[in-house]
Amino acid sequence: MRAISYRRTGGPDVLELVDLPVPDPGPGEVRVRLAFSGVNPTDWKSRSGATAGALAGDHQTPNQDGAGTVEAVGQGVDPAVTGQRVWVWEAAWQRRWGTAAEYTVVPVRQAVLLGEAPSFELGASLGIPFLTAHRCLTLGEALPDRLGPGALTGRTVLVQGGAGAVGNAAIQLARWADATVVATVSSPRKAQLAAAAGASHVVDYRQQDVVAEVRKVAPKGVDVVVEVAPAVNAAVDAQLVGPHGAVAVYANNGGDEVTLPVRTHMSANAQWHFVLVYTEPERAKVLAVEDVDSAVLDGAVRVGEDAGLPLHVYPLARTAEAHRAVEEGAVGKVLVDVTA
Structure with missing residues (x-):
């Protein structure tokens, strides 16, 4: 798969477009084929080494948030979720496989059903913010x-x-x-x-x-x-x-x-x-995910200029520019089109 990876912390230039093996979902996990990846301030801060936990192994794929389609499930996960559109949160928190790649693997609770109507751009904008x-x-x-x-x-x-x-x-x-x-x-x-x-x-x-x-x-x-x-x-x-x-x-x-x-x-x-x-309490995360999901299903959450959140979209190969844009204070939401 095409993926963005870094092996040391530093500026945006440490991000490289590489070919990596497609990860297999472990027990309780799902593999998501990503459409969009969302970039947050904590993503560039982790990449720069400004915060702890920047590398979960010898290499790291950045970005916590994303949206795409469940392609495979691990042991203990209901196969019925295969093919479902989802939004992903905390993909890279103490884990190697962030969302700046064609695929990621996350615990099934971190792949939230998006439904058919909301766009993948919206899904990738949810997560951390x-x-x-x-x-x-x-x-x-x-x-x-x-x-x-x-x-x-x-x-x-x-x-x-x-x-x-x-x-x-x-x-x-x-x-x-x-x-x-x-x-x-x-x-x-x-x-x-x-x-x-x-x-x-x-x-x-x-x-x-x-x-x-x-x-x-x-x-x-x-x-x-x-x-x-x-x-x-x-x-x-x-x-x-x-x-x-x-x-x-x-x-x-x-x-x-x-x-x-x-x-x-x-x-x-x-x-x-x-x-x-x-690092917030686990119950707070559970309630937040449920409520944000309800807001999405209610049609109460939007992205784009008419929702006060202009989108700035970069292709996967230009993820370094996307990180730089967030670091420099881009107004709106910065996304990476993983398919481009």
Whole structure:
């Protein structure tokens, strides 16, 4: 099979297009013939050596997310799933066979039925961003641990950085759950994307006073903040998180340390949570996969310009360029067309 592989960590240039044997599924696993691979920030960080677990053996195929068709099953897996369209998550987490290849093998629970209507591009965009967003929206003491229509009725969600992949996922999932969603952005172009994703209100933090604008929507504060840049936004979040509200941090853009006003948070009985989907509790992953899948089947999740998530598609041989695009902050979702 054609696959992207790297034998040492480093820049995008360590990624090579090679021929590898097609992997066989082991017990409890399925082999998926991939159509698209999704690229996330954690993919280039693992490849660069910035995070642990970059190599699961003498070579590594990158990328966690993808979509395709189940071609073979291992011992103990129902043969009826053969031929089913699926989306794949965490393919490369502590495993050799990521999704930047014509085939991958994953535990059967990590190949989720996609159905006939959703596109493979959508399937490859789900995984890490949507599971992360789900965790952020369900962590607070006053929040439900499941999402679905009506789950967040009466709640206000603030998404800091509403034009990013996780921000877009948080907007779409929160709107599906009937929350009021406020998104912050840094430009008119990104404001259009956040609104297309479903944000009820959009604030350009370079042009507007975020605290004043959000307080117009939520005078008592918001129920949850989905936070991409805690070091930059901590002071704003402290002023906006409401009674029993939560700040869910899933990235550290802009700095690695956060200073918090203690009394403000104590008075609100507020919480700060830190989110890394790979190491979150197992039950949280199970619930997230089920809820994201339900949102897809409900038609509540979309990709593309009209969903606020422009797609940037690269052929397999140009996976290094796809990684570079994510590393440089491409707005939208970067995919690799494994068939091209």
